[in-house]
Structure formats: C-alpha cells, structure tokens
Amino acid sequence: MKKFSKILIITIIIFAILAIIGFLYIKFMELPVIEVRHINLKNVQDGSYIGEYKTFMVKVVVKVDVINNEITSIEIIEHQCGLGKKAEKITKEIEKLQSLDVDIISGATISSKVILKAVEIALSEGKNRMSLIIKGVRSMGTLIVYATKYGCTEKCAVILSEKLTGEVDLYNLKTEKVLNLSQYDKVIIGGSIYMGRIQKEISDFCIKNLNLLKEKKIGLFICCMRGGDIAKAQLESSFPRELLYKAVAQEVFGGEFMFKKMSSIERFIVRIVAKLDKSFTVLDTSKDMSNVSDKSINRFAQRMNNVCLNE
Ligand SMILES: Cc1cc2nc3c(=O)[nH]c(=O)nc-3n(C[C@H](O)[C@H](O)[C@H](O)COP(=O)(O)O)c2cc1C
Numbered sequence: 001m002k003k004f005s006k007i008l009i010i011t012i013i014i015f016a017i018l019a020i021i022g023f024l025y026i027k028f029m030e031l032p033v034i035e036v037r038h039i040n041l042k043n044v045q046d047g048s049y050i051g052e053y054k055t056f057m058v059k060v061v062v063k064v065d066v067i068n069n070e071i072t073s074i075e076i077i078e079h080q081c082g083l084g085k086k087a088e089k090i091t092k093e094i095e096k097l098q099s100l101d102v103d104i105i106s107g108a109t110i111s112s113k114v115i116l117k118a119v120e121i122a123l124s125e126g127k128n129r130m131s132l133i134i135k136g137v138r139s140m141g142t143l144i145v146y147a148t149k150y151g152c153t154e155k156c157a158v159i160l161s162e163k164l165t166g167e168v169d170l171y172n173l174k175t176e177k178v179l180n181l182s183q184y185d186k187v188i189i190g191g192s193i194y195m196g197r198i199q200k201e202i203s204d205f206c207i208k209n210l211n212l213l214k215e216k217k218i219g220l221f222i223c224c225m226r227g228g229d230i231a232k233a234q235l236e237s238s239f240p241r242e243l244l245y246k247a248v249a250q251e252v253f254g255g256e257f258m259f260k261k262m263s264s265i266e267r268f269i270v271r272i273v274a275k276l277d278k279s280f281t282v283l284d285t286s287k288d289m290s291n292v293s294d295k296s297i298n299r300f301a302q303r304m305n306n307v308c309l310n311e
Pocket of ligand 1 (some may be wrong): 147149151153191193224234254
C-alpha cells in the first residue's frame with residue numbers, strides 16, 4: 001500500500017511538471033503575429049491558385065478560384081489544425097464578402113488567421129500574373145526583393161521604391177511564390193539581422209539565383225539595430241562576396257525594435273544583449289523604437305538611379 005502511494009505521488013508530480021512545462025512553453029513561445037494584407041480582386045487574373053501558410057502547430061493549403069475578379073470558390077486542401085477545425089467556415093465568409101476583411105471564428109483564432117493568410121498568398125499569385133500580363137514586354141525595371149519579420153524591412157523597401165525612378169516591383173520572399181527575375185535589369189535585395197545573421201530566405205535566394213543576379217545591377221541593404229563597424233560587418237557577412245563586389249549601392253538602413261510584437265523570449269534576448277552591448281541603445285522595452293535613417297535610404301536610391309545600365 002505504501003509502495004502504491006509512492007507511485008501515485010510520483011505520477012502526480014510528473015504530470016504536474018509536464019503541465020507546468022506545457023504551460024510555460026505555450027506562454028513563452030507566444031503565437032506569432034499573422035498580418036493579413038488586403039488584396040484588391042480587380043488586380044487578380046482569372047485562374048486557380050494554390051496558397052500555403054504554416055505557423056505554430058497549424059498548416060493550411062488552399063485552392064482559390066477566381067473568375068471575373070470574383071472569388072468563386074475556396075477549397076481547403078490541407079488543414080493540420082489541432083483544435084481549429086471550426087475555423088474552416090471562414091472560407092464561406094470570404095466568398096460571401098469577397099474580401100479578406102472578415103471576422104475571425106472565435107475559439108479558432110490561429111487557424112482562422114492561417115486560412116486567411118493562405119488565401120492572401122494564393123490571391124497574390126493571381127495578382128502577380130495579372131501584373132505580368134499588364135506589363136507585357138515593357139522596358140525592364142527594378143525589383144526589390146526583401147524578407148522581414150516585424151515589418152521594418154518592408155517599410156524601408158516601400159520608402160525606397162518611392163524614391164527610385166522607373167517601374168519598381170516589391171517582392172516579399174516570405175509570402176510570395178512566383179518570381180520572374182529575367183524581366184528586371186536592377187535587383188535590390190534587403191533583409192533584417194537576427195543574432196548576427198540575415199534571414200535564411202535571403203541567403204537561399206542569393207545562392208539559388210547567383211548566376212542570374214551577377215548579370216544585373218545590384219543593390220544590397222540590411223535593417224538592424226547595431227551601428228558602426230559591427231553593422232558594416234553584418235552587411236558584409238549577409239551576402240555572397242560576388243554580389244557585394246559588384247553591388248552599385250550597399251547600405252545599413254538602421255532598424256526598429258517593435259517590442260509589442262516580439263515574443264517574451266525575444267524581448268528577453270534584446271534586454272540581455274542591450275546590457276552587454278552598448279551599441280544597442282535600448283532604454284525602455286515598453287516603447288517601440290526606430291533609428292531608420294532617411295539619409296541612408298536617399299543615398300542608396302540616388303546611387304541606384306544614377307547607375308548607367310550599359311556600364
Ligand atoms: C531577437 C532579436 C535579435 C536581434 N539581433 C540583432 C543583431 O544581432 N544585430 C543587429 O544589428 N540587430 C539585431 N536585431 C534588431 C533587428 O535587426 C531589427 O529589429 C530590425 O529592424 C528588424 O527588421 P524586420 O522587422 O524587418 O525583421 C535583433 C532583434 C531581435 C528582436
């Protein structure tokens with residue numbers, strides 16, 4: 001009997017420990033921010049598009065049919081969802097309202113957002129296809145390829161695009177799937193730095209397309225919070241040597257700390273690093289901060305605009 005009580009107590013303790021670990025894991029991993037962008041259906045070419053989005057424990061693959069600028073059907077091809085099955089009815093709302101601006105299904109927030117994001121990605125492909133058709137055999141333009149986690153690099157890419165002459169397309173490596181590099185003569189690549197490294201999507205993109213990129217006029221930039229020589233070293237270690245060597249513009253644009261969007265672990269890392277490294281000037285983690293430099297963006301744009309394509 002004594003032995004039985006011992007086993008029972010040990011079992012209860014093990015369960016309690018597992019429950020605490022589970023609770024802390026969910027609390028500290030915090031669910032990622034999923035921002036769903038509005039897509040204007042007038043810019044989407046007729047067709048069937050596949051969109052896939054995966055995040056913390058949820059994966060969704062959808063097929064979206066568009067005819068005459070209307071979503072005619074959304075089919076969920078795959079939904080790995082845990083408890084989020086009931087989110088699937090959100091597709092009916094999207095079809096009814098012809099918009100991604102619909103109410104989230106309560107009790108299935110993450111699955112609802114992942115479905116919305118997958119539909120957005122599918123429609124983006126249709127938008128890309130439409131823009132290729134509209135552009136036809138247009139003169140070659142500039143492409144800004146970027147990757148972002150909290151939106152700083154995207155913000156900088158948009159500001160930069162407004163300062164560049166000629167046609168400029170933006171391409172988010174994390175969300176878009178269809179890219180035809182051969183229609184651009186200038187390619188700008190930008191990413192942000194986490195723990196000293198640029199996002200994997202950027203490194204993979206550079207390696208995969210290195211030969212084609214070597215034929216273009218190249219611009220390279222990073223967003224980060226460190227300054228001076230360290231920032232410069234981060235820029236230089238972010239891109240292949242061949243691209244750095246031939247780039248007509250290279251800049252560190254500065255960065256942002258969006259504390260409210262960060263997970264607890266990230267906030268903790270930033271606080272520790274800021275204590276050890278004085279080039280991070282973090283005073284108050286309850287307020288977002290930015291040191292994005294307009295001057296660097298202007299200088300970069302000027303260099304890209306002045307480059308002679310026959311050089
Ligand atoms: C967890 C974490 C680690 C970071 N590590 C670095 C780093 O090693 N060097 C640096 O200069 N900036 C670092 N930063 C700052 C980011 O590069 C900066 O916030 C950037 O603006 C993020 O851009 P994004 O929103 O486009 O991803 C870090 C930020 C976070 C949250």
